[in-house]
Amino acid sequence: MEDVSELYIVETAYGKVSGKAENSAYSWLGIPFAKPPIGGLRWRAPVDPEPWSGTYQATQMPKVCSQYLDYGDNPGFSGTEDCLYLNVYKPINNEQKLPVYFWIYGGGNTAGAAREYDGATIAKKLNAVVVITQYRVGWLGFFNHPALRLGEMTDEDASGNYALLDLIKALQWVQDNIAAFGGDPYVVTVAGESAGAFNVAALLAAAAVKEGNLFHRAIYMSGMPRELSRPLADGDKKGQILVDYFLSNNLEIKNLATLQEIRNYLYSLDEQTLASAFPPDAYFGVLAEDGAVIKKNVRQQFEEGSYHKVPIMIGATRDEYALFACEQKPYLDLYNAARKKIKESEMQITEEQKSDYAILVRIMSRFWRAYSVDELTGLFARHQSGVYGYTFAWDGDDGSLFQFVYGAPHFSEIPFFHGHPDNSETFSFGFSEANLPGRKALSEAIVSYEKEFIRTGDPGNGWQNELPVKWQPWTMGKKSAERISLDADASNAELSLQSDSFTVEQVVSEINSIDDPRMKALIQQIILGWGAKIQCLQ
Structure with a gap:
């Protein structure tokens, strides 16, 4: 194969990124599309990454978002809160304005990672630019509580729908940057399976998607059989179940009396403690109808036709x-x-x-x-x-x-x-x-x-x-x-x-x-x- 090393470097809105070529595809791995959601940015809408000088080496898979698996052969905690990165793949050819295939992983909205999917093969088979993004899961991605709405913040910060906001941020990154990788920002397909399909449905109902026309096709595979959204008040009740769970299991914090004290305590928790909390009846991973990110019940939008209408493949496995x-x-x-x-x-x-x-x-x-x-x-x-x-x-x-x-x-x-x-x-x-x-x-x-x-x-x-x-x-x-x-x-x-x-x-x-x-x-x-x-x- 000819030396194509100079083609690995791509100029994005935040700086240059360098990838690699293997398996008949270029890949750029672990590109930041937002600042790390840590410290004061935990439970906040994602914000633009800081521009960098020099060339960002996008050659390593990003670490998974904080999660706890309670099933499979290797249960346990893994990941980090610093996880808002995406991978881009392109076939090794000179074509430009290729369609974009934006993949959203499944995992019940409590687990999943970009590293689980072979983007190079997808890119080669579809002759498309493939984007596989990460997003926050579990309580770090879906959490409503009045304590988190104290102080100055945007409506998106207060929504509790952080996972969906991560996906929207990644789609906005695609609109601004994918042309540099050979993709067409006006021919974007979002696709996902299980919780990924659930999130495809959520994106169809998201205000920012409709306003920005952020994608143009959708593939919905085996979406989870659960409610697509719930009133904010119900989300707060589920959030309180988590707070009560921690209160009942930690004698040192039984005297939290104010929302500010609850807020301070929640922000003091490490990511493993949060990811590993599965209180009965909490049932997280569902969107809140917050009035900004999701302005109206998702299923109601589908019933009345007020969602983002694009051609869609939709189906399930037989069993x-x-x-x-x-x-x-x-x-x-x-x-x-x-x-x-x-x-x-x-x-x-x-x-x-x-x-x-x-x-x-x-x-x-x-x-x-x-x-x-x-x-x-x-x-x-x-x-x-x-x-x-x-x-x-x-x-x-x-x-x-x-x-x-x-x-x-x-x-x-x-x-x-x-x-x-x-x-x-x-x-x-x-x-x-x-x-x-x-x-x-x-x-x-x-x-x-x-x-x-x-x-x-x-x-x-x-x-x-x-x-x-x-x-x-x-x-x-x-x-x-x-x-x-x-x-x-x-x-x-x-x-x-x-x-x-x-x-x-x-x-x-x-x-x-x-x-x-x-x-x-x-x-x-x-x-x-x-x-x-x-x-x-x-």
Whole structure:
């Protein structure tokens, strides 16, 4: 490869940045888009970074934002409050005004990091400039309390919606700087999965996005089934739960009598203490309707059509809830056997429990899709054209334990959408040499649709009309195909149009008709724990 070192250096509004070239893409890692939100900037809207002299060496992944994982193989605290950095990737070519793909990580709004995603492969596959940004999570990203609104501050400072403000700040950085990296600031697609999709929805409702036209396409993948926003007063109540939690666990601070004393105490806490606090019923990670950042209930904006209207891909995996169901008792043996931690012959699980498991996954996955995908899709299609629904249905080898336990679970679509279905640590135990050709063919088809969509706002027949199935838009009241099914057999992609959709009312009716009181109670408990506001559960 020719020496392209001089092309690594890019001039931004704050100074020069130097990156590197590898894997057929340039990368600039850890570029600051805001001042570190530490000290007096904790629980404040992000502000511009200080300009620098010389050349900033953007060659190392940024540290993750402060977070505590209570699941997975490596639970515990990690990260730092000094985390507002983003990564930029561009294919190694001379093209300018490439579309921009702005990725928002998931993680329940309590975890996640830019380092988890292969931006170089995405950039190469889409021939786009890719931006993967970090944002504050947990109590540092979502926190309302009257004590935090003391003193002089902006309306944004007082909002409590710091994670959303971080994302808006990163999008504003894109508008001001991405042309220098070869991107087109007028062709920006925001995309995210799970909490990332939740935050895509939030951005559609954010005042600054609508006023600044900060992006022009959206990809919403498997958004979380929870309320999208809540009144500020409710946010304050959740914030008080955290304060009470600390008061009850620290005898030295039981005499905090004023808001100023509470404020001083909260600012004295270290980041690990804050990130590790999970008081019952606090349920954070939800936006507050603060009157400035989010001026009106998000779902209400979708219902009345006052949101930021852009072409949108929106969908879910077929078996969303399987990722979570198999980690619950008494199904842990299914989890361990599917992940090949134990042999199938060592599973201690009855046929009745297997049947219960299948029912739980089916109903909860339908509820997930109805609440956070199908009903939102219908609302968008009521007010705009360019709404494209999908179901991701790849579920491994036919007859395999993976297919029964996981099927097409939450998170499984990401390596296919990002162009690396042969390299996914999360679901590698479901991958085999036998199904590799089908996985690659499906990913190539999905990427082809994306490549066309991020440029034109219409996935059509994919890039340069290379696919046999035209992805049709969702149309209100239409009884024919409304979404595309994305699947594959062992060798080939299987693309088809489907007309099925679910409403919350339909799924709740199915739940209420369950005869087994134990199963019904479990499902109701899960839904209420998600914070989804459902009035008709019996």
